[in-house]
Amino acid sequence: MSLLGCTKSGFILCIGLSIILLAITNINQLDNWLTVEEEIKECGFYPGELCKALFEGKPAALVVGNICQEALPPPREEGAVILQSNCSTLITNLHFITKPMSIEEVDYPLAYIVTIHKQLDMFIKLLTAIYTPQNVYCIHVDQKSPKTYSKAVRKLTSCFGNVFIASQLETVVYAGFSRLGADINCMQDLVHSDIPWRHVINLCGQDFPMKTNREIVQYLKSKWNGRNLTPGVIQPLHMKYRTQVTYKEFVHMGMSYVYPTKEAKSGPPHNITLYFGTAYYALTREFVEFVLTDQRAKDLLEWSKDTYSPDEHYWVTLNRMKDVPGSTPEAGWEGNIRAVKWRDQEGISHSGCSGHYVRDICVYGLGDLHWLINSPHLFANKFDPRRYGVVTDCLERHFRLRVLKGAEVPVEQSWCFQDEYSIKTSH
Template identity: 55%
Template structure:
């Protein structure tokens, strides 16, 4: 075939593709299949059929969903600093207010949330993990805007089992301050009257892939008083994090950690072998007591102050000490605490990011939903509700349906996720709501 004919065929193919895209988008507010009708202008009105199609990986659903997300992305969320109407919050956002089973009531969990931005995303995560028998410590970064902190305080004030950390840090990504923030919450949690069994730490852009009951059963039956701190002996390419002195720098414009040319003096305290692993964990209450009181834990903490990302060696190293409560000295990467799509693992460990990358971590898009619900991890990271509202809506519906299906108590109507609701209105503005 000569070049002229090839050019004509290529142009025709491109034109056909463009026309198809225009046609699909033009149908975004019209029925495209029996029972499907989308009006993207309505407040938070995402049909279950669309979410189901996204979970099934249907391409047309992603096209329609992207159109709806663009409409809702332009809608402002609630303003930081405005007073929270607690009764409206609980009613409109379908908070579960009683334990769903005796098994869960007898096995309360403690959560540590380290947050600094994205109020909508935080509240979306919080209502997903909230159960009245659990206890929650929220650490708000000292650098966070005053309005953000006030709004989080207002959220916490609506619940007897939620509080802000009594001591806060200016958290720097990769710095010691991130580790210290967790420890500050641990110090508060051990004083709580809630008899929690495990502590789990989260950041504000996580979301659970397990219901509360699934978490409880996993920790009781599979881990049986063992800690989950995935990791391995420190690889060679990571050792510079702990062989050289690192410094945190904080300015109004940015915060960062710098590696210096100075080598750290002395070895690791008590001859401990350093491990490298996840900064996120599920650890027993007895292990938390060990972390706060044992001299080896205290000395390792002090030694780690000028290392890079010490939370990626601290928990995993302590959990390999044979006499630490719940320790597993021979553990490696067992226990999938987080599902993350790292940029350098695309096409190797996952099918690529369908949203966008931030610091080499995927912010999930519509095309990632099918992958997410197939994961066996406890949580996934990372989400941005303001930029990806349909992702948030579908994940919330999927998790709540699973959670309520496992309940052993009668389910009030208000625990069901509501349709046609203003997704992020917690100030008390009226909004039409009907349960799904």
């Protein structure tokens, strides 16, 4: 696990530059920024006041943050580290939390489906953040992933009794049925889990949590108790192209994509009304069992195999059927599943992306931290620690601090991201 921001020499450089920059931009803020408040105890040797300033949206922090970003050392080859380490060392050095943080969380275990294909360092950050021993985690590794990547993931997951690789793996194509198939494969494994999980949440490898496990449990219990969370609406006219003709997946020589054919597609089975929504969800165990056994669900799945991005209509369509377990027939876009900055939402739901766009989705930069930290969503997408390492490191340590501050059990030293044991609880 890399330390945040800069090495010691880089840290000193950043602080020195920040003094000059702040004197020019706003001399009145200098003392407030450079003084680390006594009540804020950070895990990790890194410029915590820089992260704090970024979270508060201070302009000068963006300049200093970019300088620190440039001073970051190249990412370690995490795969080699994992393959050369035993499980005990990995769990300690990667700061996995090994005990439930509260009785409330023990009483409401969750299941996770995590689909990954690249950036092992980001997957490690994600798994370290969401891991807790009472939950269960199904990891789907894309068949296209390099062998060393897959081997490292298998080694890491083998260290936990509640984390496993999906028994059936897909070659995932963006916007293809294979993406939906990956989730279905994990669900078929999860329904046989001995862990009595209540909701399943799906993630991808470039997600990161905005809420702690306890906060997620409380959100699902209070607002979506016994119900499925699938934001969406009746299929809009401008999305009908996705299901009017058939689509095929192409995978060859490292290239993969979905393309339309000239073959017209018949309407959905059982006169089902199609909805359109997010591919992200929180589903009850009863709903998952319905999906895997009900004939209507099976027929819709089969019909969806040659559509475009079927995961954006499949879950929300089934969840709008009145007789389905945990259904929400009258629901719309409500539900804080994922914070995403879409390019076409600039000036509407956000003021812009300070990182860069990939497929019209913002990869968060330093200037997005203020927006993220104030988001009501459970998770955010998407992150790239190799391009914006200060962003993920600031969030990672801020998130861990919140988790540990809410612990109802004694905090262990290895759960912190530093050698100094600085977190105290009332127990």
